[in-house]
Amino acid sequence: MGLLTVSGIVAGYSAADQILKGLDFAVQPGEIVCIIGPNGAGKSTLLKSIAGLLTPSAGSIMLQDRVVTGMAPPDLARLGIAYVPQEHNVFPTMTVRENLEMGGYVDPKQIPRRMEDAMQRFPVLGRKRRQAARTLSGGERQLLAMGMALMVAPVLLLLDEPSAGLSPKAAQELFDQIQAINKGGLSIALVEQNANEALAISDRAYVLVDGRTGATGIASELAADPDIKRIFLGG
Numbered sequence: 028m029g030l031l032t033v034s035g036i037v038a039g040y041s042a043a044d045q046i047l048k049g050l051d052f053a054v055q056p057g058e059i060v061c062i063i064g065p066n067g068a069g070k071s072t073l074l075k076s077i078a079g080l081l082t083p084s085a086g087s088i089m090l091q092d093r094v095v096t097g098m099a100p101p102d103l104a105r106l107g108i109a110y111v112p113q114e115h116n117v118f119p120t121m122t123v124r125e126n127l128e129m130g131g132y133v134d135p136k137q138i139p140r141r142m143e144d145a146m147q148r149f150p151v152l153g154r155k156r157r158q159a160a161r162t163l164s165g166g167e168r169q170l171l172a173m174g175m176a177l178m179v180a181p182v183l184l185l186l187d188e189p190s191a192g193l194s195p196k197a198a199q200e201l202f203d204q205i206q207a208i209n210k211g212g213l214s215i216a217l218v219e220q221n222a223n224e225a226l227a228i229s230d231r232a233y234v235l236v237d238g239r240t241g242a243t244g245i246a247s248e249l250a251a252d253p254d255i256k257r258i259f260l261g262g
């Protein structure tokens with residue numbers, strides 16, 4: 028059984044709006060699946076639909092054997108879907124510690140233990156727990172955003188362009204962390220502009236073009252495909 032199965036979803040920002048035009052997408056247990064494609068293709072719209080921020084007008088979304096189409100974001104978080112948006116993914120004036128607490132809001136009793144886990148996984152968050160999030164570097168801020176997502180003990184982590192705006196070195200460190208989180212058993216759907224780096228850590232990939240799947244397959248095979256290389260991977 029798949030972990031996440033998205034079948035034929037139509038979704039957009041108003042009733043008449045069809046940004047996703049009948050899209051299929053799936054994540055199997057233990058996978059990192061990356062989603063690449065041009066600007067405006069609908070990558071973020073897909074993650075928002077899975078996280079419950081947008082309600083599909085057609086199609087279905089299943090988490091394991093449960094239909095979750097149209098459920099509200101906090102309920103999806105309780106079922107284990109954690110979403111890290113591309114922007115505004117931390118509260119800048121709140122401390123690292125307070126941000127992690129906010130991440131755990133769906134299950135307050137679990138906050139102390141999960142916060143300890145997050146600070147163990149990302150030691151820099153422990154060291155800087157009393158600092159405001161705005162004082163963190165870009166890479167540290169992304170670790171905090173992921174730490175907040177981990178506070179719901181997710182079964183599926185949705186990451187929207189986590190490496191955006193980072194130096195190549197910080198981006199590589201972040202990809203290493205994403206891979207380590209996955210090795211711990213967490214399944215991940217990853218939207219990325221740094222397509223080569225994302226494909227390198229992914230099991231499978233989808234190329235989205237204009238709200239549809241343009242190509243899909245094993246990440247290493249897509250990375251070696253001459254057409255994909257020419258169009259999406261800079262030669």
Ligand SMILES: Nc1ncnc2c1ncn2[C@@H]1O[C@H](COP(=O)(O)OP(=O)(O)O)[C@@H](O)[C@H]1O
Nearest residue numbers: 040046064065066067068069070071072073235
């Ligand atoms: N909040 C919004 N309101 C209306 N249209 C939006 C909104 N966000 C994105 N769109 C439109 O939806 C389309 C897909 O956007 P998006 O999913 O953000 O693309 P991607 O993440 O692949 O770059 C684009 O045409 C974009 O203009």
Ligand SMILES: [Mg+2]
Nearest residue numbers: 070071072113
């Ligand atoms: Mg986007």
